[in-house]
Amino acid sequence: MTEQPTADAPREQDFLRLDGQICFALNAASRAFGGLYRVVLKDLGLTYPQYLVMLVLWEHGELPVKELGHHLRLDSGTLSPLLKRLEATGLIRRERSAEDERSVHVSLTDEGVALRTRAVEVPRRIAAATGFELTEIRDLQTRLNKLTAALDAAAPEV
Amino acid sequence: MTEQPTADAPREQDFLRLDGQICFALNAASRAFGGLYRVVLKDLGLTYPQYLVMLVLWEHGELPVKELGHHLRLDSGTLSPLLKRLEATGLIRRERSAEDERSVHVSLTDEGVALRTRAVEVPRRIAAATGFELTEIRDLQTRLNKLTAALDAAAPEV
DNA sequence: GGCCATTGAGTTGTGCACAACTTAATCGTG
């Protein structure tokens, strides 16, 4: 591995510079989005993770917690309390499955279904705020998904 | 604005699909990185946000909390307890400034300085795990920084 | 000099992420 002090191959000491860390750029962008969503979602009475849960339910309808977690990459440790809060606000129902008593099915209440019509505004408001072209967004998204897949694949062997 | 059902201009109902949300891709990638760092940083006894603080201190030396927060986009509400934990592990010192008693200066202990030699491994192990070319990483990073800047600029007016 | 707005840290409360664990239901195999 040849390492010369160029833009593409930084010197040894540069590896620990904060502004050279892709993860920090990712983290910062993610939090910046969070701030934006917090403002936009306030009207709907949702936090950002709660909004993601609602997206999945609007798209797929009733689902066991396990499936929900698969879509969102979240485990029951995160979802259980979050779903309880959503149930408390009256947007979803949680019911033990009759066929398999281990599993809990999550479904939308009428109120939860109704919220969708108010939520269609959200993506457009967010997209407008980024000021990015849609093609650029899609491209970025493709790369990020590739990156996530690579990280997931690498995780077990690190 | 013309909207036709092509790949670049999805139909109305597709706007609420989870897999169409750039923020989710970002969020997922960020958490996937988090999992990787958790494993790698375990040896150093650091969490990922603590590692970021150490990066800034290794790069800039002694800094007031305010400056640290500026680099990391974090406020005192997040930093104060985090810095206390780092102080408790003996990696940093926190000292009230003599010139301005409102401000607290954060500096590295000998132990904190020494940790750097063990940390130089981290970025390479992470980079290896991504399996991405360095140029691709840099490109992605540039776009993310642009995105973050756009979001920050948009935030006040949303 | 006196007064008030501003500033920097810290505290409190809420919610999320995740590891480690518990509990109960189900499955598989002899």
Next chain:
DNA sequence: CACGATTAAGTTGTGCACAACTCAATGGCC
């Protein structure tokens, strides 16, 4: 059928992110 392994959800504990707040120090301005 019995019994150990597996599975799904939930609980507990730690740490981070952030809003809203407190408190003390500072600075500006009359």
